[in-house]
Amino acid sequence: MTATPPQPYSPLVPRAHRQALRDTLTLLALPVVAVLVLPAAFAGGGTRRWFGGRAEGQRAEAQAAKDAAAAAFYELDTAQRDLRISIETITAVDDSPAARRVVSDFAAIGRRIDEASGRYIEAVDAHDLDRDDLEASAAARARTELTRAKDELGDVKKELDRFTEGLGPLLGKAETQLARLAPAVERARQALLAASDALDAVRRTGLRADDLAARLAALAPELTKLNQGAGQHGVPGTLERAERVTREAEAVRVEAERLPEKAAEIDHRLVSLRTRAQALTTRSEQVEPILSELRRRFTAACWQDLQQVPAEAVEHVRQAEAKLREAREARDAQRWPDATSLLSTARALLNTTDEAVSAAGDRLARLNAVQKDPxxxxxxxxxxxxxxxxxxxxxxxxxxxxxxxxxxxxxxxxxxxxxxxxxxxxxxxxxxxxxxxxxxxxxxxxxxxxxxxxxxx
Known part of the structure; x- marks a missing residue:
């Protein structure tokens, strides 16, 4: 969430007065030669009457107080503008209670700045130091009020400086996150591009990779939000989205690059398991003669639990071969997850059959050994x-x-x-x-x- 800090001036400070102050500050910055030329420019229209003595001294002191107050006002205004940038940086990244407290504290300081600025502008408006008939007492009052305004502006500036110093940890954290933002978004874009390129390369080999294409297409709305920027979605949300898009796009790229190898592996497993099923069919035919020998030579307790092995072996091999046919169809349709799952089921069935068939032969061997010599x-x-x-x-x-x-x-x-x-x-x-x-x-x-x-x- 991006909080909007308060404006630097309250409606109590007229826009015309602020412009007048800026014009005054601009004149203060004119070269000395230009200032000296100004009286000559008006010589044709008459000259102002100058009063010597105490009145002119008070006028000069009042003008000096006015210049000092203007400098303090300008310095405070600049500091407040700089601080607003820092506040906007924090609120763009951080929505914690500490960050919200900073916004409210900044608003309170802003109100004190407006009050001090308003009194300074009132003091400037209340005294025309360029009047020909300016009296010494009026100049003295102007100097007093302008000095008071300058001091108040200085006090608020000190408060603003203390507040700025306290922002260090929050501002550092916010700047760190902002520094991470652009690289994170760029990494996400590059990851999406790499995934797209990998997918194109796989398709050129004749593999469709439809599931990977669907996963990549699902990331398109996320890329749109990344392109809309942190201004719309916030810095934390944009960082999290960029990192997630990078992870998911990288996963698609890795799987796409491995897809030809996976297809070859599935082809190999299909051949291997089909060969194994044929071998188990032959071996299961040998179980019945083993059982016949066990029945002839040993008590029923020695072979009773093996009675169902021949029938179960035939059934399990039949089921495994059916799964292998389904796996072949899934592989031809390039439904890779289905093919992998069916192959695993077929393998489990063949493992069970292998164990049962082996158990009959092992039983006879062990019984022969113990009968011969226990x-x-x-x-x-x-x-x-x-x-x-x-x-x-x-x-x-x-x-x-x-x-x-x-x-x-x-x-x-x-x-x-x-x-x-x-x-x-x-x-x-x-x-x-x-x-x-x-x-x-x-x-x-x-x-x-x-x-x-x-x-x-």
Whole structure:
């Protein structure tokens, strides 16, 4: 918001008087030679009667007081005009309570300036120092009133100077923002131009980039507001708009420049995922023979959860291939976000299928290994327990119950799992899941011990 500071003069000061004062100040500035010529110019029309003695001395003193008051008035007027520029600079940038207070304080000083200026003009109008019959007493009164007016103008000037000094921080901040304004707007324009050029270059390769073009077109109204300037939209708003336009235009430029690479990447992913889907189709056909072997050699608990893998694998591959066809159509239509999303969905489906198909083969391999020799799995688990027990006893005579209890439970659980292998048809899969669970529980104890001891140091 741009606040308008008060005018330097109140309606109490007539325009004609202000012009007369300026004319007087202009005459004061004339060269001495010109002033000396003036009486001669009027010699033909008669000469003024001069009174010697005390009256002329008082006239000279009154004139000197008038000249001093005029100089004080001119100095105050100049300072007020300069200060108004500073106030306008602050209000153009800052709408804070401090800035609004500055405007009201400036208006109050302006009223005091008007009052002092009005009394000065009244004193000037009240005394014609060029009268031939000017009496000494009248000249003395004029000198007194003009001196008083000059002193009042000087006092107000001092108040104005103090006020100006206090504007330093606000004025510095405002000038800094104004200094940032033109470069920020220019950066925004250049960013928009670069984005437009990048978009044109992409289109020359045969890529439409419609979404990027729409995003760039949406910035056109913002450019119009930037061109309208801070006078209409304010400095803070214009700075924020320029920075936002720069960011968004830069993003469009970067994406436009990367678009050919993205198109090539999508093409590569389409080929890769289609090849993977074909490979998974072949691998999923091998799941049924694996399941047949599991059923023949192991108890139902070892393979029951894998029964649905062949059917699910076929369905997931079918869904993935459908997504790949949709992705191909989206890529041909250059709907890049849609193509990317569909490829991600197809990839997730194939990942799920791959894990399920791999799980069947891994299950058979692990069951074969433990059936042949369960000792390796038992030793691995016991080693983990013993390692945890040594850590729990390090630097202690007795173990912490928080450590001893879960480790004792782990030992007991392992022994039960080993016992479960006895019999004619042992559940090897239960044995494997139990040993894995024991190792996880032991690892949790080790992790907690190390964390506590590390924190203690």
């Amino acid at each position: 000792r390796a799995e038992i030793d691995r688990t016991r080693f983990a327990i013993r390692d945890a027990q040594r850590l729990a006893m390090a630097g202690r005579n007795t173990p912490d119950p928080r450590d001893a209890r879960p480790l004792d439970d782990a030992v007991a659980r392992l022994e039960r799992a080993i016992t479960g292998l006895e019999g004619r048809h042992p559940d090897y899969w239960h044995f494997l899941t139990e040993t894995e669970a024991v190792r996880r529980a032991v690892a949790d104890v080790v992790s907690r011990i190390r964390e506590e001891r590390g924190g203690g140091h």
